[in-house]
Amino acid sequence: MxxxxxxxxxxxxxxxxxxxxxxxxxxxxxxxxxxxxxxxxxxxxxxxxxxxxxxxxxxxxxxxxxxxxxxxxxxxxxxxxxxxxxxxxxxxxxxxxxxxxxxxxxxxxxxxxxxxxxxxAFNQSSELEKIELILQRYKQQIRQLILQKNQQNEDFYVGKSKATQHISAWSQKVADIETTILLTGETGVGKTAFAYQIHQLSSRNNKPFIHLDCGAIPESLIESELFGYKKGAFTGANASGKLGLIAAANQGTLFLDEIGEFPFHLQSKLLQFLQNKTYRMIGDNQVQQADVRIIAATNVNLLERIKEGTFRKDLYYRLNILPMEIPPLRERKEDIIPLLNFYLSKFNKKYGRQHTLSKSLMDTLYHYSWEGNVRELENLIERLVITSDGPKIDIEDLPSDFPLQQSRQILLQNVEEISLPIYLEEIEKNIIMKTYNETNSTWKTAKKLGVSQSYITRRLKKFNLKISGKKLVEN
Structure with missing residues (x-):
């Protein structure tokens, strides 16, 4: 009919x-x-x-x-x-x-x-969510359970800033969209953690998550690492051949970190895989297929690399379908305290310690600029947990190369955010430095300020001050 x-x-x-x-x-x-x-x-x-x-x-x-x-x-x-x-x-x-x-x-x-x-397509998906509200609620509950479970893992990112919450919500939205994602941001901002979060929230979460740092592997080896090679493909090759990371990540996620360092002469081969999900191992004419979700990350401007002729324009557009920029830690300060507590708990557990952070140290680290971002924060807390003797870690436990003066200058510029004890300590430090530089003696400084000489000596250590020539300066 x-x-x-x-x-x-x-x-x-x-x-x-x-x-x-x-x-x-x-x-x-x-x-x-x-x-x-x-x-x-x-x-x-x-x-x-x-x-x-x-x-x-x-x-x-x-x-x-x-x-x-x-x-x-x-x-x-x-x-x-x-x-x-x-x-x-x-x-x-x-x-x-x-x-x-x-x-x-x-x-x-x-x-x-x-x-x-x-x-x-996203808009249509949004309308579909309204129709299938009950199903979406179940999916949301499942993802929240995944988030809660993985927040206990050391590889999962934590944070309370609006930027971090926005990225986390975005991660949930794109987790099951089978296309490439490009994460950008400074070194150490947490791109690997966010990539892992997307993998965990996706339907591929029980399959491999393979991390390849394109900048850490010699250019001569990256092709064999990624695509693998057949038996006898080249001199020095493993006698039985080798499966590449693409094959290892089959049905899972392949995270290509520092994609801006990927060798130019191999970019066409990577582009072919992104388009067709097919590739050839070194020394093999047979076409292989792999079901792999690609997440890439970079701390460089890929558009500038295109202008320089070191990155393919078509590969950039293939990677940049779902881009997300992760702001530096100094622009999302609400994440600093949760991160300090997270890594303190992590390293206390790892090294069998029970350290806590003093309020003055927390204030100092909150106002620090963190040029190395989350990675710098993590490394500092691990170092403090290992080297500190007392149960409470304080400012004097900071390593000698920590730019304490920079942190204090920033702190004083934000006086409305400073606790009263920290503010008073800064005033006391400046008075001691000014008085000593006038008297050139700890005994005379103590007498003029009405305290004991041993008190001044303890304060010099607490404030990380040293005598250089006839002047008192910060160490």
Missing amino acids: TTKVFQKFDEELFLKILNTLKDPIWILDNKGNVLFVNQAVYENFSSIQIDELIGQNVMEMEERGLFSPSMARLVIEQKQFISTTQITQNNIPTLVSSDYIPDENGDIQYIVTHARELTK
């Missing part, structure tokens, strides 16, 4: 139906030549006239950079339904699905492709 009614549609009506659709529709022949596109296509390719598209080959258009990858090429190569993200000439990430209509022999006769901007 439906077929009979459909046959009554004339060609003009059928074209009106296709042009009514708001998503781009492409109809191609089995060689990838364009037979028809609906009106929505021209909104994405506004620089191309209608007559210019018909008859063009989409694989040639791919080579000209109008989009990447060509869905027709993937369907022709794999002869199956394909759904992936595609980058258009306007650098708009698009969710694209493509399938073929077979002829009587089962071969490809026509190819039909449907596209939707990723932002629109």
Whole structure:
């Protein structure tokens, strides 16, 4: 019955139906030549006239950079339904699905492709969440359980700032979206921890999370580490060959840290894997497939690397589908106290200690600039837990190379945030330094200030002061 009614549609009506659709529709022949596109296509390719598209080959258009990858090429190569993200000439990430209509022999006769901007796909997903509210509540509860469980692990990130909460919420939203993610930010901000959080929140959480630091492996070895090699592929190779990290991460997540350091001559091979999920091991002509979710991270400006000619533009757009910048720790100070407590607990447990941090030390570290970000904070707390003798770690326990003066200057500039004991200590320190530099004697300083000489000596140690020549200076 439906077929009979459909046959009554004339060609003009059928074209009106296709042009009514708001998503781009492409109809191609089995060689990838364009037979028809609906009106929505021209909104994405506004620089191309209608007559210019018909008859063009989409694989040639791919080579000209109008989009990447060509869905027709993937369907022709794999002869199956394909759904992936595609980058258009306007650098708009698009969710694209493509399938073929077979002829009587089962071969490809026509190819039909449907596209939707990723932002629109997100909006549609948001509407779907409203309809499936109960299901989403269950999913949210499950993810909260995962968060609570993993916050006890040393590799999980903690923080209370708006920036951190925003990134955590974003991580939950994108966790199950099967496309690449690019994390950016200064060294030590916690990119690895956020990548691991995304993996744990995804449906791949019970599969491998493989971390490759692209800047830590010699350029001559990174290809074999990532893609693996066959037996006898090169001199010195393992006699039985070696599986690469892509194979090790199958069905899981591969985290490519410091992607800006990835060798230029291998970037095309990485791009091929990102587009097709296929690769070749060194010394092997056989194409391998792997189901791997890619998360990349960098502390450099990749657009500058593109200008320098050391990073491929097409690889950047393939990686930059879901970008997220992680601010430095100095811009999210609300995270500092939770991080101090987190790492104190971690290293107390690791080294069998029961240290606490004094209020004055907490205030000092809160106002410190943390140029090395979370990694610097973690390393300092571990050092303090190891080297401190008493149960309470105080300012005098800080290592001699810690820039205490910088922290105190910042602290005094934010007097409204300082506790009264810390503020009074700063005043006392400045009075002692001023008096000593006038008298050049601890005995005369003590007499003038009405305290004992031993009191002044203890204060010099507490405030990390030393005598240099005839002046008292901060160590």
